Amino acid sequence: MTEAAIFLPLAEAYDRWARVYDLQDNPMVFGASRIVERLAKTVRGQAVVELGCGTGRHLVLLKQNGADPLVGCDLSAGMLAQARARDLSLVLFQQDMAQPLPLADFSADLVLFSLVLEHMADMTGPLREAGRLLRPGGRIVVIEIHPFLSLSNVAAHFRDGGTIVEMPTFAHPFSDHLNAAAAAGLRIAQAREWHPRDFDGPVPDKLFKRGPDCPLLVEFELRPMTSDRQP
Numbered sequence: 271m272t273e274a275a276i277f278l279p280l281a282e283a284y285d286r287w288a289r290v291y292d293l294q295d296n297p298m299v300f301g302a303s304r305i306v307e308r309l310a311k312t313v314r315g316q317a318v319v320e321l322g323c324g325t326g327r328h329l330v331l332l333k334q335n336g337a338d339p340l341v342g343c344d345l346s347a348g349m350l351a352q353a354r355a356r357d358l359s360l361v362l363f364q365q366d367m368a369q370p371l372p373l374a375d376f377s378a379d380l381v382l383f384s385l386v387l388e389h390m391a392d393m394t395g396p397l398r399e400a401g402r403l404l405r406p407g408g409r410i411v412v413i414e415i416h417p418f419l420s421l422s423n424v425a426a427h428f429r430d431g432g433t434i435v436e437m438p439t440f441a442h443p444f445s446d447h448l449n450a451a452a453a454a455g456l457r458i459a460q461a462r463e464w465h466p467r468d469f470d471g472p473v474p475d476k477l478f479k480r481g482p483d484c485p486l487l488v489e490f491e492l493r494p495m496t497s498d499r500q501p
């Protein structure tokens with residue numbers, strides 16, 4: 271029997287997803303966690319901002335690895351409530367990241383976007399804002415559903431009982447990522463494509479749905495094109 275699907279506005283969809291987001295067996299959510307576990311080894315003493323921080327799972331892990339302070343922005347009150355319940359010391363605020371952020375220039379060593387840029391029609395504005403926040407030597411890390419999958423209609427959705435909940439997403443080819451970074455004054459310092467075979471230990475069954483070699487996620491490290499910005 272085909273499951274019923276509904277389409278909800280973004281904040282409403284995530285408010286509904288929030289209760290179960292961290293419990294579900296979602297391969298993208300799993301893969302992003304593993305990538306951030308690796309990133310966490312490099313953040314001691316660093317100020318971190320996560321745009322689209324969701325339930326705060328990454329911020330808490332980065333805090334446990336010595337990052338400080340930790341700031342998160344999200345559109346969804348429900349996701350932010352989960353993050354607050356997780357750790358009261360996180361600095362969290364509700365905002366659409368398409369709008370200018372109420373954060374100071376040169377206030378972050380690391381700005382993280384994990385599984386959120388697929389919700390932005392144009393990624394340039396948020397990337398430019400992230401670049402504005404960077405201190406000298408700082409970096410932006412983007413983790414996204416791999417373009418091969420997003421261009422094949424794989425996008426954020428979840429099951430709520432017998433209903434599949436879908437929401438607004440935009441499939442970005444690699445050129446969108448390259449052009450948005452360039453338009454925001456950023457260069458791609460590193461790129462990595464993550465496959466199911468790259469993740470060891472216990473993994474969700476669904477991770478191998480398309481085989482071990484089909485790319486799952488893409489990770490970019492972005493840095494300012496020029497080093498002439500000084501506090």
Ligand SMILES: C[S@@+](CC[C@H](N)C(=O)[O-])C[C@H]1O[C@@H](n2cnc3c(N)ncnc32)[C@H](O)[C@@H]1O
Pocket residue numbers: 280281284299302321322323324325327328343344345346349365366367368383384385386389426
């Ligand atoms: C798939 S979740 C990812 C959450 C977290 N980054 C992670 O990897 O678990 C996407 C999050 O981005 C948030 N989001 C989507 N569009 C946004 C926007 N325009 N501004 C701020 N947050 C947004 C959603 O509310 C949701 O919490």
